[in-house]
Amino acid sequence: MIKTDILIIGAGPTGLFTVFEAGLLKLKCHLIDALPQPGGQCSEIYPKKPIYDIPAFPEILAGDLVSNLMKQIEPFQPGFTLGERAETIEKQDDGSFVVTTNKGTKHHAPIVAIAGGLGSFEPRKPPITDIANFEDHGVEYIIRDPEMYRDKKVVIAGGGDSALDWSIFLTDVAESVTLVHRRNEFRGALDSVEKVQELKNVGKIEMVTPAEVVGIVGDDAVEGVTIKRGAEVFNKPCDHFIPLFGLAPKLGPIADWGLEIEKNAIKVDNTLDYQTNIPGIYAIGDVNTYPGKLKLILCGFHEATLMCQSAYQRIFPDKRYVMKYTTVGGIDGFDGSRKEAPKAVVKKIE
Amino acid sequence: MKDITIYITDRNGVTHTILAPTDMNMNLMEVVRSYELAEEGTIGVCGGMAMCASCQCYVESDHELPEMSHDEDLMLSEAFYVQDNSRLGCQLFISPSLEGLQVTLAPSDV
Numbered sequence: 056m057i058k059t060d061i062l063i064i065g066a067g068p069t070g071l072f073t074v075f076e077a078g079l080l081k082l083k084c085h086l087i088d089a090l091p092q093p094g095g096q097c098s099e100i101y102p103k104k105p106i107y108d109i110p111a112f113p114e115i116l117a118g119d120l121v122s123n124l125m126k127q128i129e130p131f132q133p134g135f136t137l138g139e140r141a142e143t144i145e146k147q148d149d150g151s152f153v154v155t156t157n158k159g160t161k162h163h164a165p166i167v168a169i170a171g172g173l174g175s176f177e178p179r180k181p182p183i184t185d186i187a188n189f190e191d192h193g194v195e196y197i198i199r200d201p202e203m204y205r206d207k208k209v210v211i212a213g214g215g216d217s218a219l220d221w222s223i224f225l226t227d228v229a230e231s232v233t234l235v236h237r238r239n240e241f242r243g244a245l246d247s248v249e250k251v252q253e254l255k256n257v258g259k260i261e262m263v264t265p266a267e268v269v270g271i272v273g274d275d276a277v278e279g280v281t282i283k284r285g286a287e288v289f290n291k292p293c294d295h296f297i298p299l300f301g302l303a304p305k306l307g308p309i310a311d312w313g314l315e316i317e318k319n320a321i322k323v324d325n326t327l328d329y330q331t332n333i334p335g336i337y338a339i340g341d342v343n344t345y346p347g348k349l350k351l352i353l354c355g356f357h358e359a360t361l362m363c364q365s366a367y368q369r370i371f372p373d374k375r376y377v378m379k380y381t382t383v384g385g386i387d388g389f390d391g392s393r394k395e396a397p398k399a400v401v402k403k404i405e
Numbered sequence: 406m407k408d409i410t411i412y413i414t415d416r417n418g419v420t421h422t423i424l425a426p427t428d429m430n431m432n433l434m435e436v437v438r439s440y441e442l443a444e445e446g447t448i449g450v451c452g453g454m455a456m457c458a459s460c461q462c463y464v465e466s467d468h469e470l471p472e473m474s475h476d477e478d479l480m481l482s483e484a485f486y487v488q489d490n491s492r493l494g495c496q497l498f499i500s501p502s503l504e505g506l507q508v509t510l511a512p513s514d515v
Contacts, residue, residue, distance in 0.1 A: 100456055173450060179514060182485050214483050238482040300483055303457060303514070304450060319446025344445075 057134060059085035061366055062154055062164035064141045064309070067095020069340030069355030070170035071124040071133075076363040078131030079381065082370070083389065085134035085162060087141045087154065089175035094121035096172055099302065110353060120352075130388025136160050140175045142308045150335060166335055166366040169314075169321060170355070171342040173304035181212070181298050186271060193277025194296050204229045204295060210280050212268045213299035214238060219247040221299060226259045233261040233291060235268050235282060263291070271296060312336075320344035328365030329358050335369060337362045409501060414465075414509040415442045425499045433508065434460035434494035447513040453495035458484030460494035461511035468506050470497065485514045 061077050063070045066088035074084040092098050094117075102118030109115055115123075139156035144167065146152055151165040178196035180186065186194060198204075198221055209229045211222050214236040220243070222234045234251065241248045254260040263282055270281030272290055279292040306319055314331045315322040321338035323329045323345050329337050339362050340355035348354075367376060385395030408424040413436075415421065425436045434449045437460070451457040455476040461484055464470065470492065473481075477496045481487055491511065497503070 096451075100451055101454055104454065173446060179485075182512075182514070214479070236482070237487070238479075240479065240482065242479040242483065300485075303459075306446070319444060 056153075057085055057136070057160065057162045059083050059134060059162065059164045060370065061085075061166045061168055061363070062087070062152070062162050064088075064154070064167065064169045065095060065171035065340070065342065066090075066093035066135065066137070067170060067172050067340065067355075068097060068120060068124060068352045069172075069359050070095070070168070071121070071128055072356050073168055073170060073339065073359040073363060074128040074131050074133040075124075076360045077366070078128065078389070079379070079384075079386070080363055080367045080376070081387075082363065082367060083133075084131065085136070085164070087136045087139060087156060087160075087162065089138070089140040089177075091138040093125065093135065093137070094118070096304075097121050099176060106352065108351065108353060130386060130390055130392050130394070132389045136162065140307065141171075144312050144336075146333075146335075152335065165370050166337070168359075168362060168366070169309060169331075169336065169338045169342055170340045170359070171306070171309060173319075173341055174306040174309070175304065176302035177305050177307065178298075179300040179303045181268070181300060183268065183270060189271050189273065189277050189296070192275060193273065193294060194271065194298070196298060198297065201225065201228050206230045207294040208292060209233070209295045209297060210235060210268065210291060210293045211297045211299060212236070213301075214241045214243070215299065215301055216243040216247060217301070218299040219243040219251050221297065222260055223247065223250050223254060226254055231261065231293075232259070233263060233293065235263045235266050235280075237265050237267050239264050268296065268298070306342075309342075314338070317344050320348075327361070329362045330365065337366065407501075409499065409504040409506075411436070411499075411503060411506040411508070413437060413440075413442055413462075414507075416510050416512060425503075427499050427501050429499075431499050432495050433462065433497040433499065436499060437494060437510065443510055443513070448510075449495065455480050455493055455496055458493065458511075458514065461486070461491055461514075462494050462508040463488055463511060464490045464492055464506070464508050466505060466507040468503060470503075484511075486511050 060082040061084045063086045066086040077084050097117035105114050139158045142157045143155045152167050154162045205228050208231045210233045212235045225232050255262050266282050266284035268280045269283045272279035279290045280296050321343050323343045329339050331338050339358040341350040408426050411423050413421050448459050450459040477493050
């Protein structure tokens, strides 16, 4: 069981900055994120795009913002559970919480801060009739163990990096690899596109473009897919169909935690501390909603700051505390490091 | 600059007559959100970067539209429910030439 003071769900900019503000109050944080790397949308969707409304940064790339935040919170030694989705929450008798991920990792904390953005990123599923019946029976949206495709016939659909990269990878594993895409052009990195072209030329990848998988053939398990290319519709026998159409955020299991939900976001009653209808659970950043809400990173930072003060009071109801400026108090890292403003040097003139 | 009138059919099939400003650098996705014609969280998911297809719409009128950028074209190549008249709302900026535009929102894929 991982124990911490504030369990943060979502390692996007707001979740990361929470670690800093909590650290100033000597509260330890642990973050859970469904993605394998921190940064949320900034890392997953637009790392190379500039942001212009971070105060004091006239321009910063989203990826650089995340790197800077990681550096800023380093002294406070946050823990990370990455690549796992927060699945269930149980309130304990003492008012604390246990959050369990989809992989069974348990986390215990008196405070839970949900900074989940638009939700956890999950594979986009194509709207093919009955596709849900074939999930884990030949339809996989994520490749967990490439070995399961050994000597199998595989059809991959999609035009991005993951479709290209997995097509390339599986040529060494599978009996046959077919890549179906609606266009002849691909969105992926140039060298991946070129590699697929080479493999196509030597007959290791069969390309079906411009075409679309419109149906699945089989009773209990995938026996083939139906492909539509222009007016032509045909069946292609295969053992596995792997649609790789990228990820989209979904609120997911958090929606069933008994929190008040409004407009696909978690309602917080007030802007005093962004607490939800369950005391001890806060919602900050894009995941919350309240009158006047703006989904901006800078607002998430503000919300995280106020939330941490409230969390401190909740953990230590009898302690008095006033906010301290970092310029005055410096930063005492949990790693023993200390940052502080240089003291004035006084020198006498003889 | 004056507002223009556009006609937006929402995901429930209801057509709304909407006034959209031409001087606020707004795009069609933002207009839909400002009038709350689609549920928050199901439209404009990527914020308007042509990196998701949650604002996909079908252009029903024969307006001459700005040419598709590479980004929009490629995003639509991976979107679901795509038709010949599909566009991403976030890439259609409200300008006087869009007076009378008729669009239907594509089904949500979120």
